[in-house]
Amino acid sequence: MRCKTTRLCLLLVSLPLAAAAPTVPAPVPDSEVFSREQIGHALAAPTPQAGHTAASPANAPPDDGQWTMPAKNYASTRFSSLKEITPQNVAQLTPLLSFSLAVNKGQEAAPIVADNTMYVVTAYPNFVYALDLTKPGAPLKWRFAPKPVPASQGIACCDVVNRGGTVDHGKYIFNTLDGQTIALDVKTGLPLWRTRLGNINVGETITMAPLVAQGHVYVGNSGGELGVRGWLAALDEETGKLLWRAYSTGPDRDVLIGPQFKPFYPADRGTDLGVSSWPPQAWQIGGGTVWGWVTYDAELNNVIYGVANPGPWNQEQRPGDNKWTAGIFARDPASGAARWYYQFSPHDEHDYDGVNEQLLLDMPFGGQMRKVLVHIDRNGYVYVIDRHTGQVLSADPFGPVNSSKGVDLQSGRLIVNEDKTTHVGRITHDICPTASGAKDWNPSSFSPDTGLIYIPHENICMDWQNMEVNYIAGTPYVGAEVHMKPGPGGNRGQLTAWDPVNRRPAWIVKENFPIWSATAATAGGLVFYGTMDGWFKAVDAGSGKLLWKYKMDSGVIGQPVSYRGPDGHQYIAVLSGVGGWSGAVVSGPVDPRDGSAALGFVNVMSDLPKYSTAGGTLYVFSLPH
Amino acid sequence: MFSPSRIEILACTEILACAVLLTGCQRAASDLPPPVQPKQAAAVITSALVPGMAHGASSSDPRADAVYDNAQAVAEGKRLFNQYNCSGCHSNGGGGMGPALMDDEWIYGARLEQIHNTLVQGRPNGMPAWGGKIPDPQLWELAAYVRSMSLPETIDAANGPTPSQAPAPVPRKVAQDSGWSPPPGTTNNFTDVIKGPGQ
Numbered sequence: 001m002r003c004k005t006t007r008l009c010l011l012l013v014s015l016p017l018a019a020a021a022p023t024v025p026a027p028v029p030d031s032e033v034f035s036r037e038q039i040g041h042a043l044a045a046p047t048p049q050a051g052h053t054a055a056s057p058a059n060a061p062p063d064d065g066q067w068t069m070p071a072k073n074y075a076s077t078r079f080s081s082l083k084e085i086t087p088q089n090v091a092q093l094t095p096l097l098s099f100s101l102a103v104n105k106g107q108e109a110a111p112i113v114a115d116n117t118m119y120v121v122t123a124y125p126n127f128v129y130a131l132d133l134t135k136p137g138a139p140l141k142w143r144f145a146p147k148p149v150p151a152s153q154g155i156a157c158c159d160v161v162n163r164g165g166t167v168d169h170g171k172y173i174f175n176t177l178d179g180q181t182i183a184l185d186v187k188t189g190l191p192l193w194r195t196r197l198g199n200i201n202v203g204e205t206i207t208m209a210p211l212v213a214q215g216h217v218y219v220g221n222s223g224g225e226l227g228v229r230g231w232l233a234a235l236d237e238e239t240g241k242l243l244w245r246a247y248s249t250g251p252d253r254d255v256l257i258g259p260q261f262k263p264f265y266p267a268d269r270g271t272d273l274g275v276s277s278w279p280p281q282a283w284q285i286g287g288g289t290v291w292g293w294v295t296y297d298a299e300l301n302n303v304i305y306g307v308a309n310p311g312p313w314n315q316e317q318r319p320g321d322n323k324w325t326a327g328i329f330a331r332d333p334a335s336g337a338a339r340w341y342y343q344f345s346p347h348d349e350h351d352y353d354g355v356n357e358q359l360l361l362d363m364p365f366g367g368q369m370r371k372v373l374v375h376i377d378r379n380g381y382v383y384v385i386d387r388h389t390g391q392v393l394s395a396d397p398f399g400p401v402n403s404s405k406g407v408d409l410q411s412g413r414l415i416v417n418e419d420k421t422t423h424v425g426r427i428t429h430d431i432c433p434t435a436s437g438a439k440d441w442n443p444s445s446f447s448p449d450t451g452l453i454y455i456p457h458e459n460i461c462m463d464w465q466n467m468e469v470n471y472i473a474g475t476p477y478v479g480a481e482v483h484m485k486p487g488p489g490g491n492r493g494q495l496t497a498w499d500p501v502n503r504r505p506a507w508i509v510k511e512n513f514p515i516w517s518a519t520a521a522t523a524g525g526l527v528f529y530g531t532m533d534g535w536f537k538a539v540d541a542g543s544g545k546l547l548w549k550y551k552m553d554s555g556v557i558g559q560p561v562s563y564r565g566p567d568g569h570q571y572i573a574v575l576s577g578v579g580g581w582s583g584a585v586v587s588g589p590v591d592p593r594d595g596s597a598a599l600g601f602v603n604v605m606s607d608l609p610k611y612s613t614a615g616g617t618l619y620v621f622s623l624p625h
Numbered sequence: 626m627f628s629p630s631r632i633e634i635l636a637c638t639e640i641l642a643c644a645v646l647l648t649g650c651q652r653a654a655s656d657l658p659p660p661v662q663p664k665q666a667a668a669v670i671t672s673a674l675v676p677g678m679a680h681g682a683s684s685s686d687p688r689a690d691a692v693y694d695n696a697q698a699v700a701e702g703k704r705l706f707n708q709y710n711c712s713g714c715h716s717n718g719g720g721g722m723g724p725a726l727m728d729d730e731w732i733y734g735a736r737l738e739q740i741h742n743t744l745v746q747g748r749p750n751g752m753p754a755w756g757g758k759i760p761d762p763q764l765w766e767l768a769a770y771v772r773s774m775s776l777p778e779t780i781d782a783a784n785g786p787t788p789s790q791a792p793a794p795v796p797r798k799v800a801q802d803s804g805w806s807p808p809p810g811t812t813n814n815f816t817d818v819i820k821g822p823g824q
Contacts, residue, residue: 021817021820022786025786150749150750150751151749151750151751152751153750153751154714154722154723154750154751154752154753155722155751156722157721157722225713467707469710469713470708470709470710472709472710474753475709475710475713475714475753476710476712476713476714476722477710477713478713481717481787483786483787584721588720588721589720589723589724589725589730590719590720590721590724590725591718591719591720591725591727591728592719593719593727593780593786593788594716594717594718594719594720594725594727594786594787594788594789595719595785595786595787596716596717596719596786596787597716597717597718597719597720597721597725598716598719598720598721599716599721602716602719603786609819610819610820610821610822611821611822
């Protein structure tokens with residue numbers, strides 16, 4: 001259906017909605033969002049001649065052909081130096097094996113490869129499979145069932161996903177939905193230790209992939225939509241004993257803010273800002289969970305991670321900057337003491353969690369090589385941040401943005417667009433990006449060969465209305481009704497190859513559905529990703545040209561990996577299984593006639609059941625040999 | 626005519642801790658020698674295959690009677706549904722963290738007594754138990770609104786992508802409908818024809 005104006009179109013679409021099959025709303029007009037030129041800022045003009053962008057060997061050691069942690073390395077490049085599969089031969093890539101995970105929920109985990117064994121953790125009930133890659137068909141070595149409490153399913157905001165485990169020192173370490181961290185003996189599949197960190201009775205779950213570094217296991221909680229108070233915990237890798245826990249809100253002693261804390265911007269300096277930037281007591285139920293990507297900067301000895309949105313979503317119930325939510329911390333791994341912090345979205349009004357990945361790179365900026373991290377935020381900006389200090393060097397939009405008008409690089413503060421502020425009793429229309437962001441949790445990759453970051457993301461906007469909400473422990477604490485809609489152009493997904501030095505996309509691939517899978521880049525010159533309608537694709541890393549695709553049993557929202565098999569050949573592995581927040585309309589018990597279902601995502605995904613059914617399968621691909 | 630077991634169940638439903646008592650009844654029964662058919666019984670014992678309800682075609686609880694055909698009850702139920710954060714999981718009937726309520730799938734039964742049981746007792750996959758936490762008359766109003774969400778009258782009254790805003794009263798005849806539930810472990814909507822892009 002073509003419509004002359006959005007308003008007319010909405011009217012036409014909405015009238016028959018409840019009675020007939022729901023329709024995806026019309027896209028937000030192009031004129032509703034700002035251009036990159038209007039709101040992108042940098043402290044200096046691009047100086048690409050000053051050096052070559054790459055990850056340092058400390059953070060991205062020479063590739064051993066394994067894939068032992070979801071992000072591949074601490075630099076989080078998700079780059080494989082294997083080059084057997086190339087743009088010239090990728091058309092011959094074929095499935096070598098598939099393995100049913102026996103769980104038809106969103107599969108967001110990365111298959112892990114270590115010592116010729118592949119490890120996979122599923123969505124709830126969090127089965128772990130170990131497969132022997134040395135034998136034909138990769139037979140099962142062992143399966144472990146952690147048996148998380150079933151009630152944890154009912155407090156998981158956005159499907160019952162798990163983002164993967166990691167192998168280190170003979171252990172496979174992963175988290176369960178009901179709040180446990182478990183270390184399995186890779187030989188036997190038996191637990192060496194299990195530590196309960198989360199309390200489901202207050203709405204805490206754990207969905208993130210733990211990070212293991214220097215004998216520590218770092219784990220954060222989920223539950224920002226249930227009034228949970230966020231934290232990052234450090235466990236001893238050998239015993240599972242809790243070493244320290246840093247809360248995201250509250251007094252400095254809980255946030256582990258002390259003499260070491262040197263935030264770059266004055267707005268983050270002061271005593272107990274995690275209390276005073278909230279209404280009385282609101283910090284206790286204020287969100288700021290840590291459900292995304294934690295990494296370790298081996299060069300500067302910092303643990304770095306993003307903090308999620310403040311709660312409730314109804315911003316009128318929590319005036320103030322709501323520290324330390326929607327920002328990024330660098331901490332001393334030994335004590336947890338905070339070293340610096342930067343807030344992407346002070347007093348977030350739109351559910352812009354700051355939990356996305358950080359790529360640790362050395363990059364030319366202002367005429368010299370700088371140690372930076374690149375963070376691609378839900379609020380729609382690619383941030384290039386000095387890893388020493390937390391100073392923002394540049395912030396540029398990579399998706400549709402009108403909720404803000406750029407980042408003031410003097411104060412570091414996001415310039416909020418008052419037109420897109422949210423209210424009780426009044427709908428704010430066409431807010432871009434949507435609540436799940438211009439990009440959600442699913443991580444990017446980086447190729448040192450091209451210097452490009454391959455960002456899998458969304459092009460979705462939303463209508464939002466606040467509602468008064470009461471805090472009842474263990475129930476949602478949201479206070480907003482959201483209806484999502486496609487962003488300008490109508491393609492709900494996009495793969496953007498971002499040039500961080502020149503601050504612009506090198507190329508863009510448009511997808512009908514939001515891209516909810518990670519990307520993986522290879523030295524062969526390819527980028528792999530999956531789509532929610534079930535295609536697993538390889539594109540040329542230099543041009544974005546589609547070179548190969550394979551139809552999976554279900555949509556793909558997982559993390560592809562590339563590894564060297566025992567036979568010396570290159571393999572590509574990924575999980576299928578649509579779901580997650582965006583795919584709840586297929587994997588969840590959801591009725592597509594209610595656009596507000598699944599926190600408003602159903603409104604823009606009601607057609608997904610036509611394109612994909614629920615599933616859950618491990619696929620491994622190789623060239624014929 | 627009432628069978629003894631039927632009377633027992635009715636007595637149980639008078640009390641909020643019904644499940645506990647039922648368990649007690651069953652446990653006591655299993656300790657006894659094989660049952661002897663009472664002389665006065667004309668028929669074999671009929672089991673109740675649908676959980677949470679007796680074998681009769683209909684059952685009636687006086688508290689349920691009060692919220693049938695009661696527009697005010699469903700309107701009040703709708704207000705409470707938001708106030709107690711039910712909408713946080715079940716949205717406006719479409720679900721999210723919790724299952725959709727506007728479809729015709731009723732895992733634990735579609736009668737008001739059954740819905741009330743679910744509210745009171747909670748359910749194992751994350752539905753909290755509200756018995757003793759929310760006043761019982763409000764739980765009946767909530768049950769009425771929940772049942773109203775899937776009524777054609779309610780769905781027809783919606784005029785946008787936010788249904789269940791004009792809930793219809795629950796007619797007494799729905800007590801005849803014990804509900805339909807999907808096979809365990811499945812996730813998709815089985816009740817509608819979905820036309821795919823290939824058609």
